[in-house]
Amino acid sequence: MLTLVCLFSCKEVRPKNTTTQEIQAPPPPAAVLGAPEIRVAVLRDAREVRIGCAHSSLTLSDGRGQEISKLPAGSELYVKLENNTLTVNGRVVPSTGLRAVADGRVTVNGAELARQLDVYLDATRPGTLTAVAYIGLEEYLVGVLAGEVPYDRWGAEALKAQAITSRSYALYQMKVHAGDPYDVESTVMSQVFKPGNHNNVVLNAAVNGTRGLVLTSGGKLFPAYFHSTCGGATARGPGVFPDSPAVATLNGRACPYCTQSPSYRWHAEIAREEIARKLRAFPDLAGKNIGTIQSLEFQGGSSAAPRADLVRIQHSGGTLTMNANRFRIAVGAGLLKSVMVERVAAKGDLLVFDGRGFGHGVGLCQYGSNGMAERGYTCEQILGFYYAGGELTKVYGDRLTASR
Ligand SMILES: [Zn+2]
Known part of the structure; x- marks a missing residue:
């Protein structure tokens, strides 16, 4: 039933093959069409x-x-x-x-x-209490699409591209976190999961239409990162996530398709004291004595893609250099929308930022993906654009029952 014509080499990988062995997923229950269950931390910091x-x-x-x-x-x-x-x-x-x-x-x-x-x-x-739900992966993806994209307005090909990307990301996290109490969180820390949509026709069409398909690089799963809006160019994975494997599929490229995003350009004004307070509370910087913020300098990137790798913070107690994306998370990922910052200016107690894009910038650009779908590109072409050099691999879902 899958009629995907791949831009990049399309492999059929049956269960027991390399990819599924690496995933080390729990045995699939009969009701979920051969898909494994994913352990989702649906509640944290609860009492x-x-x-x-x-x-x-x-x-x-x-x-x-x-x-x-x-x-x-x-x-x-x-x-x-x-x-x-x-x-x-x-x-x-x-x-x-x-x-x-x-x-x-x-x-x-x-x-x-x-x-x-x-x-x-x-x-x-x-x-605190943590609650972990065991959810069939395909059903989980329906909730991820509901949480991640405006599915009632976006093109079907963009939704399918998101389903494959999110499935790949999830399976990679299951492999990495096999020994931990859960695989993913239900927030932007992993991918946003919104329950209660399992009967939605549009979401089910995107998930069922790509059942079991994942992105691979050289036959192996990789962290198929995605983000809201790249702002003109996607980022190279290791520049943003130093622990990320240096796969060619996450090399970054110019993206002309996301200009319609409300976050293509953004402006933020943040109090110096708020930045200092958040940095002091950030676990990465535990033990650092951070004084009043005097200036910030975003370093790295190019004129075409001015996305910083590092940020140099001049404060009353000295100078500190840190990973720019971690700085964005420390300050607030919704406040400092990206590290593609074109201008930082002083305005009294405030620092003023002008930037482009929303999110870390690695992998698929969601607004760009929908921009491509609106221009008539297929799901495979969208994925081939954002994960150039990757393959589509089917890891389960040939049959509609678990008897195989
Ligand atoms: Zn883009």
């Missing part, structure tokens, strides 16, 4: 979680698998963290984690999510 199941019963177990309670369909219970101890409906549970399993979907704070949900005391963030 209370409301769990239920609208259409079937739910079983709650402790960390040793001991059943704690069974909920009938349509009811809910409250998991709380009180004095660093878990309670369920006010009763203390001698465990640091809970597992809820339903025949239908477990609801978390009213949102229908997944067959299985884990809630645990997060040792990396003391005094």
Whole structure:
């Protein structure tokens, strides 16, 4: 049923082949067409979680698998963290984690999510709860498209390109985080996941129309980064993410397709003290004594693509040089929209920024992708443009049942 004609070499890779072995995904449940489940941290820094199941019963177990309670369909219970101890409906549970399993979907704070949900005391963030939902990858992608793009306005080919990109990104994260408590977060830290859209026709068409297709480079998965708007040129991966593998598919290139983005050009005015305060609180800079910000200089990039690799911060206590993208995240990725900054000027207590683009700039430019779709380019051509040299590889989804 897949009739994709690839711009770049199209390989059929069956399960058990190199790519799927590397992914090390959990065994696929029969209901999800051969796709693995992805573990999504749907809630972090919480002190209370409301769990239920609208259409079937739910079983709650402790960390040793001991059943704690069974909920009938349509009811809910409250998991709380009180004095660093878990309670369920006010009763203390001698465990640091809970597992809820339903025949239908477990609801978390009213949102229908997944067959299985884990809630645990997060040792990396003391005094908080993290909730991790196990979601079939294809269904997860429907929620990612809902969270990442204005699907009711964008072209079908751009939605398909986003589905393949997000599937590739997700599978790569599953490989990298196989030994961690979860694979991805449900925010911009990974890709935005918005539950409750599993019956949306437009979203399902984009996901089903690309089922099991991923981007590879030399036959291997790579982190298929994407961002909102490149501002005229995409970025080279390792320049932005020093830990990123130096794959040719993330080399960056000129992009003439995103000029319609509301963030193609942006202007921001940020108080010097706000920047200093955020830098002092940023974990990367723990122990640095940062005084009053005097000036900022974005370094690197070219006249055609003035996206900085580094930022040099002159402050009353000295000089500090840091990765420009990490600086953007420290200040606030929605405030300092990109590091393609064309001008920094002083205005009293403020620093004034004029820049282009929104996001880190690596890989697919979402507004550019839609710009290409509106000009009649196909999904394969869009991906071939932003991930030049890559391939499309099918890793599952040949059959509509898991019997293979
Ligand atoms: Zn662009």
